[in-house]
Amino acid sequence: MTLHTADRTVSADPPAGTGSAAQSEAASARARTWRRARLAAVLALACVLPFVMGDYRVFQFTLVFIYAIALLGLNLLMGFNGQFSLGHGAFYAIGAYTAAILIQTAQVGYLWTLPAAGVVCGVAGFLFGIPALRIRGMYLALATLALALTTPPLLKYKAFERYTGGVQGIFIEKPAAPFGLPIGPDQWLYFLSLAVLIIAVAIAHNILRGRTGRAIMAIRDHHTAAEAMGINTALYKSLTFGVSAMYTGVAGALSCIVVNFVAPDSFTVFLSITFLVGSVVGGLASISGAIYGAFFIQFIPNVADAVSKAAPWAIYGLFLIGFMFVMPAGIAGFVDKVGGRLQRKLARAGSRAAQAHPAGSSKP
């Protein structure tokens, strides 16, 4: 699932050795098998985990998957398209409230709220993306920040209280596993979130692999050049905003189902900033980065708390600065670099071994 994007392939050296085309093809085939094996192992581990952990840990991992979906959306926007957002918490909130309101007032089945939230947030994001076309960089950051700041007061606003539940928010029931599956509700939600994450990753992978993905990244790399190449930058930028918001909205809806509760104060600016942190620390222009980032924002605060009860956020801040110092391309970039180095070392050792003992060779 490793994605090589423009900025990273530059830094990664070409595979060592000046072997023939057949050799490099074999090497890339080996790399592919290796990657698939790794993916299968991770998936198998993810399927076993909920049966060996306590309910609370299962819940935490479920949240990791949900955050990963949201961060994936943010990565599409910031990492691949180069537009800043300090306001994705707002789309997360819209998704969560869409789900909660549909479940509570319209008695919609909870699974149907996921596509509904996706559509609502996708449209909202697309519409927000249109005025956002005019502003770039820090100014866009401010506009999105305004979105994040406006969300909690709007959710508390008296006139909407009938739908949003005001300050109290909305409680919903925890769904049980369907079809009489012999697993607890926490485990069911874990697998549900995992499944949605896998679908989200597959879609993102396919978007980015093709013509659309190249257009999105070309806009990031050089706006003017992309325009000169005939890419409809306005359309692609607002579309990316829409897709990004859709991802985050689906994640929000899932979070509402998993947490069984939405309230305005869960969606402050702090949430948006947490998403930004997860996205950058995980690795901006990568799909796997979203997953690393989700682990970071879910577990590092706990680690910081364990280190110092008195000033946990100071420790968290040190973690942030330290991570940026050691891994400027995020955790995903770091993993790629270290993995690539290991692989090259292995390949070199392998080819040296092959030269030392040429099979069936009669040369001196």
Add this chain to the structure above:
Amino acid sequence: METFLQQVVTGLADGGIYASIALALVMIYHSTDHLNFAQGEMAMFSTYIAWTLINAGVPYWLAFGATLAISFVGGIVIERVVVRPFENAPVLNAVIVFIGLLVIFNSLAGWIYTYDIKQFPSPFPERPLRLGEVYFRAHDFGAIGVTLAVLLLLWLFFRFTPLGLAMRAAAENPVSARLVGIRVGWMLALGWGLAALIGAVGGTMVAPVLFLDPSMMSGVLLYAFAGALFGGISSPGGAVFGGFFVGLAETLAGTYIPFIGNELKLAVALLIIIGVLLVRPSGLFGRVAVSRV
């Protein structure tokens, strides 16, 4: 009319504080293209230092001066130790580092001084000022005066002193500045020191109104950010104007638009600003950046 005048003065007093923090943001942005998200928390921490000094019995203005000096040195140290390694890092990495600094300062302040809200003294008389038929808080006028004095001093510094000119040169064109013998790295550090100092002024002026607690600056930082962008982040004068404007807009909107109240007034101020940005994407006084293709 009375309420209106009072609200205008209150708005300008708040605006002066936003203007100082906005100016601090612009100073750092101008030379490094980084937006210092920790500026507000640094100002908060400076204010706590002032509070400690005053509580230890140091007279107000002496404590004020000492705080400014400590903040200046502290700003330089932060630049040298924490920020310098990220000088050429991508913008978002720098943003994360600043968010790290922000939570560190916030958490340290909470740890050292607890999260309880504290009173902070005002150097200006308690008695309200009476002008004609209208009463004003003396502190509001004092805060406006102090802010304007600091801005004037800064303007003189950057306009007439060799060091100020060197700092401007380093910000405008680092390569040429280095060629004529200006130590650009140190100029950046001085910029951080000055920004911390300006922030400290803003913090001590806002603390008697907002009271002192570790999160007092989060709202102020947002207003300052909005003000800086509104005026145009490449223009120091614009940022000051933007800060004052945001203060006024926020206070007047909160008073005169009935359905807004306190909760939504920030949102309204931001919406106005975004409306302006849509028409003038580089802020009111900002230069449109022209990049060579």
